[in-house]
Amino acid sequence: MPGAYLPVLIYAALVVAFPVVTLIFAKLIRPASTSYGAKLKPYECGVAPESHSRGRYSVRFYIIAMLFVVFDVETMFLIPWAILYRSWVVAHMGLFALISMFVFLGILLVGYVWLYKKGALEWA
Amino acid sequence: MQAVTQVTTEFVKQYWAPLLCGFAIVAILPLIVGYVVLVERKIMADMQARLGPMRVGPHGLLQPIADAVKLLIKEDIIPEDADKLVFWLAPVLSVGAALLAMAGLAIGPAFQIAKDINIGILFVVGVSALGIFGIVLGGWASNSHYSLIGALRSSAQLVSYETAAGMALVSGLLFAGTLNVTSIVQAQYDQGIWFGLLAPVAFFTYLVASIAETNRAPFDLPEAESELVAGYMTEFSGFRWSLYFLAEYTNMIVVASVATTLFLGGWLRPFPRTHWLDFLDFLPMVLMTGIGIYGLLRVPKQPARVQQLFMLAVAGMCFAAAFVLAAPVLIPFFKSSLIAAVKPYHDGILGGFWFIFKVSLYIYFFMWLRFTLPRYRFDQLMRLGWHFLIPLSIINVLVIGVAMILGSHFHLEGWQLLLTTIPASVLALIIALFILNAEQKSEPQRASGDASDTYA
Numbered sequence: 001m002p003g004a005y006l007p008v009l010i011y012a013a014l015v016v017a018f019p020v021v022t023l024i025f026a027k028l029i030r031p032a033s034t035s036y037g038a039k040l041k042p043y044e045c046g047v048a049p050e051s052h053s054r055g056r057y058s059v060r061f062y063i064i065a066m067l068f069v070v071f072d073v074e075t076m077f078l079i080p081w082a083i084l085y086r087s088w089v090v091a092h093m094g095l096f097a098l099i100s101m102f103v104f105l106g107i108l109l110v111g112y113v114w115l116y117k118k119g120a121l122e123w124a
Numbered sequence: 125m126q127a128v129t130q131v132t133t134e135f136v137k138q139y140w141a142p143l144l145c146g147f148a149i150v151a152i153l154p155l156i157v158g159y160v161v162l163v164e165r166k167i168m169a170d171m172q173a174r175l176g177p178m179r180v181g182p183h184g185l186l187q188p189i190a191d192a193v194k195l196l197i198k199e200d201i202i203p204e205d206a207d208k209l210v211f212w213l214a215p216v217l218s219v220g221a222a223l224l225a226m227a228g229l230a231i232g233p234a235f236q237i238a239k240d241i242n243i244g245i246l247f248v249v250g251v252s253a254l255g256i257f258g259i260v261l262g263g264w265a266s267n268s269h270y271s272l273i274g275a276l277r278s279s280a281q282l283v284s285y286e287t288a289a290g291m292a293l294v295s296g297l298l299f300a301g302t303l304n305v306t307s308i309v310q311a312q313y314d315q316g317i318w319f320g321l322l323a324p325v326a327f328f329t330y331l332v333a334s335i336a337e338t339n340r341a342p343f344d345l346p347e348a349e350s351e352l353v354a355g356y357m358t359e360f361s362g363f364r365w366s367l368y369f370l371a372e373y374t375n376m377i378v379v380a381s382v383a384t385t386l387f388l389g390g391w392l393r394p395f396p397r398t399h400w401l402d403f404l405d406f407l408p409m410v411l412m413t414g415i416g417i418y419g420l421l422r423v424p425k426q427p428a429r430v431q432q433l434f435m436l437a438v439a440g441m442c443f444a445a446a447f448v449l450a451a452p453v454l455i456p457f458f459k460s461s462l463i464a465a466v467k468p469y470h471d472g473i474l475g476g477f478w479f480i481f482k483v484s485l486y487i488y489f490f491m492w493l494r495f496t497l498p499r500y501r502f503d504q505l506m507r508l509g510w511h512f513l514i515p516l517s518i519i520n521v522l523v524i525g526v527a528m529i530l531g532s533h534f535h536l537e538g539w540q541l542l543l544t545t546i547p548a549s550v551l552a553l554i555i556a557l558f559i560l561n562a563e564q565k566s567e568p569q570r571a572s573g574d575a576s577d578t579y580a
Binding site for chain 1: 149287358502507510522
């Protein structure tokens, strides 16, 4: 089975080589850049930038990122269950599998409702 | 020395097919992306009653090549305050992740790089999600407000819709029972029905989530031209910019391929087990011949001699493609002893055609939406994701689970399973409408409150 990943590894090297080689190739054939002054400043529609851009930004992005971790991990837990579910149903053990997943998702839904009430999912 | 040669020949003997596929993808995909852009511009022009690109080559057919040459020799500007290394690395990361995701996909039964990895779909989803690092790092490195906001929006949008898309995939995987791409398509052949028909709500959720994940209109907030110039790509120019562009369109092809594999029957033709529909095998050949004949008819109408010759070449290529598509179907007619010998080519070539056909339809739908719908506001986008799509997809997983148990209880198979899955989907939709209704009721109270946040 690990042998199946060998072509993927070689392909990965190829994939990284493609943009690098084209970037170097482009550097060789294009005229050298002669830009100076305002052209090298960040583009702000013609106005000189007032502040450094790596400042503070809205806390909501952090909240979304944390919520994502919870929900995505839960999706990852669902995938093995989904793979096995069909065979469990065929073996007439589907109800057990479904109820256990109901409990799992139920706990998550309680958390979801709590987030909803707290307004963590609101943006504006 | 001899040992080395022996190992090399062994290696090549064993892996020549996936390696060839890999080289083909890296060599051809940029060209395909160029032509997808041309097709998009042509469709946009058609929907807006214009002609679109017409100057470079007949009907603008050489436009992508002209664009590529232009981008290669354009001046490359790196802003003074940018982080040089990250600025250099970010587009490479973005395009690398998008192209690497193609490794797990199978374009027809023969054309696949990672032949029997058992995590197929999971590999594709995981690797393509790495592309967000390229976007965030690029936006951060260029040290511009527009870039940073674009990058932040892009990451927030991607993580919000990743969950909904993952849940939709879970609904499809419930029917497949495997992650391996080949086995998923085989499962759809065995059950005789596409999983998109068994789980329409999941397919719809995946459709919406995949548009949001690839940052396409109406969810193209990260690069909203009217507010953020070009979002995370604002400071990128020349070939770096085109790498981002390549990554975006490759991601489109990747999500379309995932949807095709899981929901639209992969490389199977419609109704693969209904034998009176076998004449559909001739459709690819007829289609390509038709396009070739149309090209031939257009030859005298071209203004210049070069363009006439080029149009003739295009028609010839269409006829060649029609010949290749026809060969595995027609040979058994003339020599019935060759049926068994031709079978793998039959599946490989026609399967490739059907796969690309379905992916094209999916991408056409993306374009259609882009030219039809106005852009969302960012809070609307987040609300659609968190308040509607995520609960809908979670409920959908549960109702499909119930539907499968009921189906097994009444011994329903294939198309008969629709008897339980359709009521389940209707139930999920009713709950979704209920959620939407509750949302709309709570809307006015919120709107009268604080002013909206401008830094988002």
